[in-house]
Amino acid sequence: MTVSLAAAPSCSSCPIRHRAVCARCDDDELVRLNEIKFYKTYAAGQTIAMRGDALDVVASVVSGTATLERAIEDGRTQMVGLLLPSDFIGRPGRATLQYDVTAVSDVTLCCFQRKPFEALLIEIPHVQERLLEMALDELDAARDWMLLLGRKTAREKIASLLMLMAKRTMHPDGQVMGDTSRLELPISRETMANFLGLTIETVSRQFTGLRKDGVIALDGNRVVHIPDLETLLMETGDDSDGGPLI
Amino acid sequence: MTVSLAAAPSCSSCPIRHRAVCARCDDDELVRLNEIKFYKTYAAGQTIAMRGDALDVVASVVSGTATLERAIEDGRTQMVGLLLPSDFIGRPGRATLQYDVTAVSDVTLCCFQRKPFEALLIEIPHVQERLLEMALDELDAARDWMLLLGRKTAREKIASLLMLMAKRTMHPDGQVMGDTSRLELPISRETMANFLGLTIETVSRQFTGLRKDGVIALDGNRVVHIPDLETLLMETGDDSDGGPLI
DNA sequence: CCTGCGCTTTGACCCAGATCAAAGGGGCGC
């Protein structure tokens, strides 16, 4: 079965083509992927999947923000992945999920049935290659995150989070877009705390501290103005060269 | 050029065939890999590579223990990867290294020139597939590690480390081998501290605490006896099901 | 056998961040 690219919704219609699964595919390969993909949406706060669930789809985030979290019985929760548009969920070759996946804002996913997706992997080396590249990028990000969790102070953690958000939301394709000084946070204080290995009170206090020191300005509690990125960068504790944080 | 498998040192001679790069290759593919591989050894304490170095080889650990570490100027250091036999170093598609790699004990690496290795990846889908699988396993391990760094207490961190070491050294291929109660630690207190996001003093105190509570017994400072793995597991703070920690 | 050196343990004290508690907002339904 062949499908006209123009007639069907195709990967090239995704706003995330630059980084997602299909980034390197040619038109024919897109048609093949297209045959097995479907979209799914989740409301803010909704659980997308829970630890232990059978994982029979893999997916790419089209819009919105989701989190991967690991919890222990006594309630302690650590975020282990922040999923922004173009990020990938799930892994070919493993049948059950290791983490809780939650929609933080309204989320649209581009899903693929796992079995046919795995079959395609064998036939389309581009996708396999792309997945490896994404997995290794995520691994690098996870390692930077480990440095943050293990060795950074609360203030450095907050500054690092803001830099990360700034990079991801302002330069999604390596290009600066829009006002670089205004940053809209897609996540609550609690989500930040779970991200950073802190409590919400400490997160709040550090925001206040950075505001009082003129490093940031707050507009409501979801919008941050960053007068000078360099000043913020200095607060992160990172080396000058920076490097990828996610 | 074809080489007799018997005549040349081949991947099948590696003691790590069960998990390493070549795990799924057939004999012909092994020959291809064999043509570009070479062994290299490093003495304990030696730096294998530093952050920023050009990365023109990738490698698999044959024997010994190495670490990946990320440091910030003021001396704070966080280990971000513990490389035991069969683990993979480097990533195809990226030219420079993000972390410091250090030999903790004497280390033997099975190396591949990056360029020809990348060329082989395109031709041998098994290897690409295997690399993706390993990267995803490492990612899962990194995420468990993030939970440890962000939310566990010092005692839970030490117990988790001991469980991890026990799993890796006692069950390298999923099978129990040897005395499960005796564990020889391949790393110093300082290395453990960098692993766990603690100081050496805290590591030492927690060892003492676990010893006084009868959870472990110490024999010198590199050998630990674990009378009851279940008791130790309870100290890790992990859910009952456990899951992979590395 | 002594000495020196590096690793480890122990002790005393301190502080960043957790915990417990209470007081702001701000948006939404009525």
Next chain:
DNA sequence: GCGCCCCTTTGATCTGGGTCAAAGCGCAGG
């Protein structure tokens, strides 16, 4: 416009683990 609820901020206090300092301890070299 008025409550109500949830999120956030602020305050007061506590404590786990860091910091600083000083002993052990094992072993290599003389």
